[in-house]
Amino acid sequence: MNNQHSKIRSGDIIPLPAFRDNYIWLLRHGRFAAVVDPGDATVVETALQQQGLQLCAILVTHHHNDHIGGVAELAARHRPQVLGPAGEDIPAITRHVREGDEIVLDELDQRFTVLEIPGHTRTHVAYLAPGVLFPGDTLFSAGCGRLLGGTSGQMYASLQRMAQLPDDTGVYCAHEYTLANLAFSRAAEPMNAARDARQAECEALRREGRPTLPSSIGREKQINPFLRTDVAGLVDAVTAHSGSRPPGPRECFAALRAWKDVF
Template identity: 50%
Template sequence: MYTVITVPAFNDNYIWLIRHDNHCLVVDPGEAAPVLARLEALGLELDAILLTHHHKDHVGGVGDLLSQFPHARLYGPRHDPMPDHHGQWLEDGDQINWHGLSLDVLHVPGHTLGHIAYHGNGMLFCGDTLFSAGCGRLFEGTPAQMYASLQRLAALPDDTLLYCAHEYTLSNLRFAHAVEPDNLAIQRRIGVISKLRQQGLPSLPSRLGDERDFNVFMRCEQNSVRFSAEKYALKCLENPEDTFAVLRGWKDVF
């Protein structure tokens, strides 16, 4: 039995703990203090740290966590390693096995060139590649790379639970509504998530099958999405990849 525990950090980050009995893994610890506090409160032993990419708000707590748990293993992307730490650097097709849990490694470039995600047991830990109702900014990769990465994640089973690293859902939904104002799934989702956030509750995890109904970055093949992108760009768009590129640029200034 595996339990995923939400650890809020900074203003809008989420750090994820995967718990099995009194052991756990931590995903993308941008800061150590909230993780250490949760581990102490729950009496958990940290076995490993999983990183999706190198940005400070995802790796900033690694040093302090390793100093407290020196036997914890560090995992991260081979094309995006942390030079100051010894770790096992992963690439597409690798697998992590821990207390019977198998997590497959997916290389999903776009936000950064080396970005990876971890998928297994109905869970997807995808850092800043895919957000609920949105996707990450392109800091290093190209629109073509990010679109391909999102298509790859979209092909995972409908019941996959999405654990991304930021609470961006409501702002993403507002953009989605601007793109598809007649999409009832977006309208309903805004109502659901607004109530959760008013109660101080996280919007995550999200079900991947539901994302296909309201995440416009996963709906670039839909005529309604393409039409809005063409209207914004003032030009015809020939394929979903071009539509994605326009949407991502539009969201950057929305």
């Protein structure tokens, strides 16, 4: 087995916009491709045909329909490996993945490690390669997923795990939610110069119709309120909003998530 997998070049990870604000991420290497969370088969099929690519693998982070809606059709047509978490109704899975599993995609010359990151759902996973993280709907730029199956304690722990990754790890989120998240972040942490600078950049990108992604772990630690629940200015804003001071960052996270739900 060849263990000398090349680092994925960021230019070989392509966002395919789908629905209103999803991104299906396509990885390519030579004439081979993999996709992450293909909610729409047609979007993927068009990209494969335009770029002359053969689909070898589908990586699924969680079972929500906007992430799996195209899996059955793509699997029937291309017979790729289909990887996803156990315990949910995901079609055409060829391998259920668990914490620490190594995923070798020989055609793409890539190796991923599976992280179990419950919170958005009970069984959500992320796929990590050197310098590249696909966090699904768990970590967004300047935000995090809603709790639609997991607990706030699980989500807090999952986000803290991702914050431990190297700063230069690219974060390839599954939705273009950045500007809305930044608007909430202004309420949750009024004084944050890095956030203000990033907001100006993202507004310019969106005016040009370009994605604000990928982000990076280093950037998210500077601008994402859900990774900053130990910062005094943010704790003060949560205290003012909720009426009581959270005793620690975990409780601050829970109050912040509840606040965002109604923002």
